[in-house]
Amino acid sequence: MLVAANGCTVEVWIVFRRACLFGLVAAFAAATVLGCGSGERSGKRRIAVIPKGTTHDFWKSVKAGALKAGEEFGVEIVWKGTASEEDKEKQVQLVDSLAGTVDGICLAPIDRTSLVPPVVRAKQSGVATVIFDSGLEDASAIVSYVATDNYKGGQMAGEHLAKLLGGKGNVVLLRYAAGSESTEQREKGFLDAIAKHPGIKVIADNQRAGSDAEEALRTSSSLLQSLRGQIDGVFTVCEPNNKGMLQALENDNQAGKIMFVGFDSDPRFVQALKDGKMHGIVLQDPFHMGYQAVKTMVEHLEGKPVEKVITTGEYLATQENMDDPRMKELLNPPKAD
Template identity: 45%
Template sequence: MVGCGGPVEQGGPTGADGSKPEAGAGGVIFVGFDGSPPLVEALREGKIQGLVLQNPRRMGYLGVKTLIDHLEGRAVEPEVATGETLATPENMDDPEVAELLNPPKIDHGSDASLAGQKQKRWRVMVIPKGTTHEFWQTIHFGAKTAADEMDAEILWKGPQKEDDRQQQIELVQNAIALGVDGIVLAPLDARALVGPVEQAVARGIPVVIIDSALNSDTPVSYVATDNYNGGVLAARRMGALMGGKGRAILLRYAVGSASTEQREQGFLDTMASEFPEVEFVSKDQYAGATAATALEKSQQLVTRYRGQADAIFAPNESSTFGMLRALEGAGMLKSGAP
């Protein structure tokens, strides 16, 4: 990175004349998680060197399908993996990667009415973590596709922000009061949503968890990315590009978010075991629930550690976007795809 101010300590790379370059000289190595049009554009321009992609369409589809399979008496797996893929400037035009970088989406305004009698055999409430990230629009697309195939209707309701635990709790309670046939939930917090989910199950309403784990054994199934492995993929990309040496920053997402905590742990474990000469100058700062809070925290980190870090990892869409904008504003990104 023009460095995210001091020189690299011993063990870092040397220039052609044997001198030690400033950390991050030539632009920061930046690896993120999830895709949106600005992130995909930055990947193509070589400003981002890697994006770990989930398959939200498949996650939404299998979340609803697994729930309806259970409602109709078919056996379901307790855990269903939806896959994770590393996209790079080099492979982003491969058909299977390109499909993940440009997934179908649906407007959240549809499927939002809680009024009226159900029109199909099954009525399912789908409750995402939030409604601002494009990731959830693709989850929504997959969920509706499954519902349309299986004689079901979905009610789609989520918090405006991904830190509004109380609103998500109230949405689960609303689903119970409505007497829906089942709930598909992406819990904001692995602990805070346990009580409402167990209340739903006690009332005979089965729950499938998607995206982020819940500390309870009452849900029917857990449908998600292998988030730990997503962190592993990010670490291997970053560590290789760093040549196994230098300084790095991890910008965490939010306390209590099981999915991103698993990514962060997979990333840190892999960096420690496979790239032990990489030193972290910061790994305890949190981006927060929105791109705005992520930008603010990223700007603070960029200012504080300018010239002291060679690489950065951000573990979800909003933290990646916020850091991208901060690095762009500071003129610290690489440019030009390989």
């Protein structure tokens, strides 16, 4: 009888080695199955939703809509945004880093020019992009653009302010940071509407404030001081600018005396509209925008045709109609933290 060096008979040693080999193969097979399951992410597609920012109520409503679509269509939503709505470099990095980990991207570009190259790179790597909220300078690499008609929204603001002023008076436009396509369209629409009323003069449209409400407060206060007694109406083009201007008007005891039209909602603006401190709010549908952006991406990934441009609507809330069911819904849209 042959005996192995470890004291076992040769027959026992062979059986032992075979058992070990079988165990290793079984373990490898199990690991492979588990590994494949992990790689496929349980069969769910992953869609990155990259907003301009994450702090303002507008983006929280966009997130709520995106999550609703993710739940409805069985996809995982990867929500990633920058802390500042002016950090375009960080947003470029986000697009580049997420492109290799997801099946599709829904992006609200901070800057219409700077975000074109990463979208092109994503497409070259096989990852499609749906743009929402704010457009790109070059849309040739995108699947679809889902947004408010911001030019029309700006026109609505201009026409409403002109009506409030009876077709005559001096107005101020507080602009947002340069490079944001959505707010630039609002500004253009507003100015084009005001230009149709020869009795109304734009006495200031060269001041800007970014995503910081404190900056908007400082800029608004400066405008009210330098143009004291000359301003009949103002228009602000986004949530942080609304906040800054409203606070400046209150601080200066001008709230309700100067006609004030803003763009986008927030609980404070709803109260200001009720109290007569704001005289109109142009509304978007951020919940629907987030939902529609994800829905459009899902349809594209499923090989279905999608529209190149999808509008999500624009509305004007006033003290007279703010209690209508649809306006109440738009003034207080669902939010997700």
